[in-house]
Amino acid sequence: MFSGQNLGxxxxxxxxxxxxxxGDMHAAGLLRAVHRRDKNVVFxxxxxxALEKAGMEITVPAREMAVLGLSEVLRKYFxxxxxxxxxxxxxxxxxxxxxLLVDYPGFNLRLAAExxxxxxxxxxxxxxxxxxxxxxxxxxxxxxxxCLISIFPFExxxxxxxxxxxxxxxxxxxxxxxxxxxxxxxxxxxxxGAHVAILPGSxxxxxxxxxxxxxxxxxxxxxxxxxAGFIIAAASPEAEGRINQVLAEMKxxxxxxxxxxxxxxxxxxxxxxxxxxxxxxxxxALMRCPMVVVYRVRxxxxxxxRLLIRVPFLGMVNIVAGKGICPEFIQxxxxxxxxxxxxxxxxxxxxxxxxxxxxxxxxxxxxGEPGAEERAAKVVLxxxxxxx
Numbered sequence: 129m130f131s132g133q134n135l136g137x138x139x140x141x142x143x144x145x146x147x148x149x150x151g152d153m154h155a156a157g158l159l160r161a162v163h164r165r166d167k168n169v170v171f172x173x174x175x176x177x178a179l180e181k182a183g184m185e186i187t188v189p190a191r192e193m194a195v196l197g198l199s200e201v202l203r204k205y206f207x208x209x210x211x212x213x214x215x216x217x218x219x220x221x222x223x224x225x226x227x228l229l230v231d232y233p234g235f236n237l238r239l240a241a242e243x244x245x246x247x248x249x250x251x252x253x254x255x256x257x258x259x260x261x262x263x264x265x266x267x268x269x270x271x272x273x274x275c276l277i278s279i280f281p282f283e284x285x286x287x288x289x290x291x292x293x294x295x296x297x298x299x300x301x302x303x304x305x306x307x308x309x310x311x312x313x314x315x316x317x318x319x320x321g322a323h324v325a326i327l328p329g330s331x332x333x334x335x336x337x338x339x340x341x342x343x344x345x346x347x348x349x350x351x352x353x354x355x356a357g358f359i360i361a362a363a364s365p366e367a368e369g370r371i372n373q374v375l376a377e378m379k380x381x382x383x384x385x386x387x388x389x390x391x392x393x394x395x396x397x398x399x400x401x402x403x404x405x406x407x408x409x410x411x412x413a414l415m416r417c418p419m420v421v422v423y424r425v426r427x428x429x430x431x432x433x434r435l436l437i438r439v440p441f442l443g444m445v446n447i448v449a450g451k452g453i454c455p456e457f458i459q460x461x462x463x464x465x466x467x468x469x470x471x472x473x474x475x476x477x478x479x480x481x482x483x484x485x486x487x488x489x490x491x492x493x494x495x496g497e498p499g500a501e502e503r504a505a506k507v508v509l510x511x512x513x514x515x516x
Contacts (some may be wrong), residue, residue, distance in 0.1 A: 135241035138187070140512045143224040144173040145215070146238060149330045149363055150407040152176035152298050152418025153231035154254055154279075154501075159184060159229075161505035165422050166514055172222070174215065187218060191366060193235070225512055228255050229273075235252045238263060239271075244272040250259055251511055253277045253504060258286070275352065275511050279401040280448060281494050296516060297503035301407075305414035308392035316397055320357030323473045324349070325385065325417065325440035328362035328371065335452050337424040338462070341404045342408045343380055343466035352472060354359075359398070362388040363408075394462065400474035400481075402467055409445040409454070410495070413488045417480055418474040420467060421446070421456040448494055453487035 146155040156178035161432045162169050163183065171183065176190035180395065187216045188211055212235060219227065226249040229236040233256035240250045258265045269276070271289035277295050280285060324346065329337035339360075349356050362368035368388040375381045387394060391408075395401060395415035401411050405423040414420045421443035441447050443456050455470045457463070473480040506516035 139168045139170055139188065140226075140514065141172065141222065141224040141230050142512070143219060143222070144175055144178060144179065144228045145170055145275070146173075146175045146233055147232035148189055149190065150178060150191050150255060151232060154155040155179055155228070155230045156184075157300050157501040158253060158504050158508065162499040162508055164233075164502075165505060165509060165516055169185050169509075169512065172224075173228075174211075181505050187215070189505070191196050193232070211235075212238065213503070215239060217391070219243060219248065220246065225249065226508070228253055228508065231256060233258070237268065238432035240269070240272040247278050249274050249506060249510075249511060251275050251277065254279060254421050255283050255286075261427040275507065277507050279495075279500065280444075280450070281496070285310055295503075295507045296496070297507065299414075299502035300500040300504070301411050301414055302500060305392060305411065308396060308415070311393070313397060314393055315388065316359060316387065316390070316394065318357045318359060318397065319385075321355040322353050322357065323398045323399035324356055324358050324471065324475070325398035325412075326358055326375040327391065327395075327401060327403045327408045327412070328360065329408070330367055330407065332366075333425075334404055335367060335374060338404050338422055339371060339374050339489065340378060341424065341464060342376070342422065342463050343469065344379060344464035345402065345471075346384065348464045348468035349471065353475065356475075358384045359394050360384050360386045361391040361394045362386055363391065364388065366379070366483045373414065392397045399476075402471065403443075405442045405456070405458075406444065409443045410448075410491075413445045413491050414495075416485055416488055416492075418476070418484045418488070419445070419454050420470045422467060423456075423458050423463050424462050425459070430476055445491055447490070448491050449487060452483060453491070463478060 144155050146152045149374050152175050157309045159171055159182045172185035174188045175184055175186055180186050227243045228251045231254040243250045252273045255278055270292040275293045279299045284296055287294050297470040326342050328335050360371055362371055371386050392415055395412055400415050401412055402422055403409050403419045405421050445454055446452050457466050509516040
């Protein structure tokens with residue numbers, strides 16, 4: 129599964145573990161920022177297309193690691209066990225100067241403990257949401273992580289009573305969102321006058337559970353607003369393929385355009401959006417697009433989550449705001465009628481729409497200034513003992 133590599137004495141090496149699309153994207157930006165300062169740092173580990181294009185040696189493709197929910201994890205238990213053991217063996221064999229872990233807590237927190245035992249420096253980028261569930265992991269992170277690179281302003285307070293060093297660098301999506309707003313808008317295949325973006329998530333399980341209710345909501349909305357037009361934003365080529373399969377299964381092919389790789393421009397041109405809870409809510413906020421947050425998981429995962437989650441909101445945009453600025457519809461509340469009813473007032477100028485845009489602008493300010501990846505790169509180089 130893995131290969132070894134001998135490094136020159138003048139080179140530092142970093143093992144990255146990014147098991148999901150969003151983590152792959154953020155880690156790739158950080159890798160490029162490091163290489164702009166020091167091209168001699170070598171990266172290897174678990175990642176996706178973005179990290180591979182950025183120059184990392186991929187040991188396990190991230191697409192094999194992306195699962196959602198307890199039942200899906202259990203189905204792939206033996207795969208994850210084998211991959212974890214192989215990753216620890218590779219870490220022992222290649223002795224990287226640091227391990228850079230990107231979110232993905234079920235796998236990465238265990239790996240942090242193994243790296244700590246081996247005396248390998250552990251840097252965590254994109255903090256696991258331990259503040260939302262299983263706060264007992266906070267002291268565990270403090271014991272096994274040397275430095276946390278935080279992208280949300282409230283995370284430093286979570287660890288303030290521990291020895292963990294926390295560096296808030298701002299959110300890495302701020303700069304690309306600003307760049308997207310400065311670009312000339314591309315021609316997109318919108319149908320009708322009221323433009324609605326549909327963001328059903330990046331993982332297959334999310335698409336299977338969330339997209340159908342969004343599509344039914346689109347049908348309901350069209351009954352009220354004949355001019356409503358929809359574009360589905362696909363997070364990856366794999367997601368695009370699955371979205372088209374769902375459209376075909378629901379006999380709705382051709383009723384909604386599916387576009388991969390232009391999420392920000394879709395959001396820029398949309399009047400409002402239905403958005404799968406997660407990183408996409410932050411991206412939507414940064415594009416100043418009013419939204420309705422939607423999430424559905426398997427029943428077993430939902431029941432387990434209800435026992436663990438200790439925050440009043442699920443959407444990250446609401447968590448950052450500290451209040452419910454965007455409606456959330458979770459599990460059985462995520463019905464076509466509810467989604468259509470919630471988004472309708474966001475499609476025309478009025479108090480509901482203008483107030484939400486104002487709140488989204490406040491969230492944008494809380495997330496810091498552009499240059500998050502450059503600041504994160506300086507932290508990584510400092511932890512490696514290199515000049516930044």
